[in-house]
Amino acid sequence: MKGSDLLVAALENEGVEQIFGVPGEENLDVVESLRRSRIKLIVTRHEQAAAFMAATHGRLTGKPGVCLATLGPGALNLTTGAAFALLGAMPMVMITGQKGILSHKQALFQVVDIVSTMAPLTKMARQIVSAATIPSIVREAFRLAQQERLGPVHLELPEDIAHEMAPDVPLVMPHPIEMPVAQDAALDRAADLILRAERPLVMLGAAASRPKLAEALSQFVRRLRIPFFNTQMGKGAVAGGSNLYMGTAALSERDYVHQAIDRADLIIAIGHDTVEKPPFIMGPKGPKVLHVSYLPATVEEVYFPHAEVVGDVGPSLMLLADRLEGKLKNAGALLPLRSGILARLIERADESRFPLTPQRIVHDVRHVMPADGIVCLDNGMYKIWFARNYRTQVANTLVLDNALATMGAGLPAGIMAALLHPRRRVLAVCGDGGFMMNAQELETAVRLRLDLVVLVLQDDAYGMIRWKQAFRRVRARS
Numbered sequence: 001m002k003g004s005d006l007l008v009a010a011l012e013n014e015g016v017e018q019i020f021g022v023p024g025e026e027n028l029d030v031v032e033s034l035r036r037s038r039i040k041l042i043v044t045r046h047e048q049a050a051a052f053m054a055a056t057h058g059r060l061t062g063k064p065g066v067c068l069a070t071l072g073p074g075a076l077n078l079t080t081g082a083a084f085a086l087l088g089a090m091p092m093v094m095i096t097g098q099k100g101i102l103s104h105k106q107a108l109f110q111v112v113d114i115v116s117t118m119a120p121l122t123k124m125a126r127q128i129v130s131a132a133t134i135p136s137i138v139r140e141a142f143r144l145a146q147q148e149r150l151g152p153v154h155l156e157l158p159e160d161i162a163h164e165m166a167p168d169v170p171l172v173m174p175h176p177i178e179m180p181v182a183q184d185a186a187l188d189r190a191a192d193l194i195l196r197a198e199r200p201l202v203m204l205g206a207a208a209s210r211p212k213l214a215e216a217l218s219q220f221v222r223r224l225r226i227p228f229f230n231t232q233m234g235k236g237a238v239a240g241g242s243n244l245y246m247g248t249a250a251l252s253e254r255d256y257v258h259q260a261i262d263r264a265d266l267i268i269a270i271g272h273d274t275v276e277k278p279p280f281i282m283g284p285k286g287p288k289v290l291h292v293s294y295l296p297a298t299v300e301e302v303y304f305p306h307a308e309v310v311g312d313v314g315p316s317l318m319l320l321a322d323r324l325e326g327k328l329k330n331a332g333a334l335l336p337l338r339s340g341i342l343a344r345l346i347e348r349a350d351e352s353r354f355p356l357t358p359q360r361i362v363h364d365v366r367h368v369m370p371a372d373g374i375v376c377l378d379n380g381m382y383k384i385w386f387a388r389n390y391r392t393q394v395a396n397t398l399v400l401d402n403a404l405a406t407m408g409a410g411l412p413a414g415i416m417a418a419l420l421h422p423r424r425r426v427l428a429v430c431g432d433g434g435f436m437m438n439a440q441e442l443e444t445a446v447r448l449r450l451d452l453v454v455l456v457l458q459d460d461a462y463g464m465i466r467w468k469q470a471f472r473r474v475r476a477r478s
């Protein structure tokens with residue numbers, strides 16, 4: 001078996017069904033091996049879009065998406081996607097080609113040190129130097145990508161290693177990822193904090209959006225009846241239709257939802273990841289924070305929890321609910337603020353002026369999207385409005401990036417969502433600036449015959465930047 005055949009067999013062994021990318025000369029063996037496999041190679045019009053698609057596959061399924069590029073220029077085009085997946089904690093495997101490493105007949109033509117380039121952008125970046133190691137390296141890559149904290153990995157397969165005959169090496173079988181549940185002592189301390197709280201509030205952060213967590217989170221909220229809000233990337237982890245939903249923190253302070261945050265004496269932060277623009281700013285005064293997540297909190301100037309529950313979040317939350325259900329006298333203390341906060345969200349939502357108010361756009365999009373329809377956002381001014389005003393009823397139906405916050409990912413993310421869910425309605429919402437950063441992928445969407453709608457918000461500007469410039473001018477005058 002050739003190295004490339006072994007690579008493709010190892011990818012099939014991981015359940016990979018499609019790979020996104022643009023091949024080059026150095027991937028020819030891999031492309032041939034793919035042709036003879038069950039895996040579909042989906043050619044995109046730019047490698048960056050391929051990486052955005054693969055990362056979004058990881059985000060929406062919990063299983064790594066795979067993308068492919070050639071050496072040098074192709075591989076470099078994956079880097080923004082690598083950063084997108086790293087900051088956004090999206091499992092992804094990137095495979096790139098390279099010139100032969102056993103001889104250098106083309107000298108250094110197109111050769112760039114991609115492994116070093118990828119190192120700070122991934123959880124692992126490795127060159128494969130012998131075909132015999134492919135099964136174990138591929139298994140390790142997938143294991144790492146889908147183990148908390150999820151993220152991207154990179155494998156470089158030089159063309160001579162892809163072409164060489166490999167000895168008969170068995171594949172390594174995957175098994176479910178095991179994760180310990182939080183310790184009793186930590187759960188007891190957390191339960192005590194929550195019992196003593198007078199005005200508790202739950203916050204759902206980015207890691208709360210892990211697809212496998214939706215059911216346990218909803219149960220936790222239903223069992224304890226503590227009102228909750230979410231960060232931008234935690235949006236939709238629990239149905240926003242719930243009568244305990246208090247809003248989304250689209251800004252770091254003085255947003256509507258901060259009326260509740262500022263009054264809380266305990267915030268139970270589930271899955272908060274400090275890659276997000278802070279949903280609130282911790283200071284010496286203010287609420288106590290209990291961090292519940294897969295991994296310990298990263299301590300930052302604006303986030304330094306007082307206690308932690310670390311472990312597999314779903315089962316840990318169930319154990320916490322077992323200790324507290326029916327015992328919380330103050331669970332609903334902040335609920336009276338709810339109607340006032342949510343009322344602000346529908347202000348100006350039916351105004352008929354032109355250009356449309358952002359509130360009207362969000363309102364109308366919600367109106368035409370079915371409950372399970374998926375909206376994928378690019379980055380621009382409108383993202384804040386969608387984050388704050390769009391009400392979600394189903395987990396993972398508003399896909400946005402509040403971590404790298406890169407322009408250009410909206411359309412590729414929408415393409416991936418439409419591929420994964422051909423029967424659900426999918427809408428990509430992009431600014432005119434962000435849309436043009438990957439507009440070429442419209443051809444990919446058409447070629448794939450996807451049922452995908454793209455809403456382009458035309459203001460003939462990089463609106464977000466124009467807004468900040470205006471803000472500065474006003475400040476300079478005053």
Ligand SMILES: Cc1ncc(C[n+]2csc(CCOP(=O)(O)OP(=O)(O)O)c2C)c(N)n1
Nearest residue numbers: 380381406407431432433434461462463464
């Ligand atoms: C790749 C990238 N380049 C630049 C930025 C900085 N940036 C953030 S928002 C923005 C403007 C976006 O313009 P547009 O897509 O038209 O949306 P609008 O704000 O006008 O609604 C820019 C340039 C970015 N986030 N990502």
Ligand SMILES: [Mg+2]
Nearest residue numbers: 431432461463
């Ligand atoms: Mg614009």
